[in-house]
């Protein structure tokens with residue numbers, strides 16, 4: 001299938017690993033020029049030859065977003081045709097243990113980053129005529145989880161932002177979201193990541209038992225996905241093949257308990 005991405009300019013936020021990396025590679029493979037921003041400078045440097053440009057930045061800060069956006073505008077010579085807001089970090093914790101500081105950090109990472117890149121780039125992207133944005137949300141935006149509360153609140157906000165911006169900037173900029181169920185990336189696999197956190201919160205023996213219980217609790221018939229499963233959906237939504245789609249939030253992973 002030809003996505004029609006030849007010559008498009010794409011900016012991927014948080015693309016050194018996981019879902020963002022898979023999106024960056026697929027866009028590049030489809031002929032787009034790709035700039036990847038991430039805070040993991042070492043890994044960005046290792047992978048730099050795969051993309052048009054890289055920029056090391058902490059995208060959870062206003063300064064980091066400014067640095068990345070300035071690099072993108074300078075390198076492309078104009079605003080990108082495609083913006084992928086993929087930054088998100090979720091930690092499992094109980095409501096009573098999430099401090100004001102934790103909430104503030106989560107908002108900066110999981111919501112403000114996307115707000116800042118959109119605010120900095122959408123007006124110029126609209127001038128390009130047919131730009132598109134895809135935000136990486138989460139299935140928890142529609143099915144609240146007490147163990148991922150701050151993250152889920154931010155992802156629900158991201159869903160609202162996606163739909164509101166889609167209305168405001170149609171037809172010049174399409175704005176869509178994907179809402180993945182669990183995907184086997186560093187978010188789960190890193191030491192102390194979601195898999196280990198669930199072992200602790202369920203009080204089970206190992207990761208396998210924790211993941212099994214999570215899937216069962218949430219009726220996830222397709223199990224755990226891979227980064228490429230999400231990248232395929234994101235790249236489709238970003239591409240001209242989805243020219244008739246805006247304000248959509250695509251459920252990925254077979255979630256069956258959506259509330260809205």
Ligand SMILES: NC(=O)c1ccc[n+]([C@@H]2O[C@H](COP(=O)([O-])OP(=O)(O)OC[C@H]3O[C@@H](n4cnc5c(N)ncnc54)[C@H](O)[C@@H]3O)[C@@H](O)[C@H]2O)c1
Nearest residue numbers: 014016017018019039058059086087088182183185186187
């Ligand atoms: N993995 C899942 O189960 C899952 C499910 C639903 C949604 N998501 C969403 O998918 C997106 C990507 O997650 P992933 O699973 O690929 O995670 P990941 O942990 O594999 O990758 C996250 C990337 O973000 C980068 N990063 C972290 N903090 C940063 C910061 N402050 N500034 C710049 N870069 C930063 C990391 O270096 C890494 O490259 C996130 O928005 C996440 O919320 C993931």
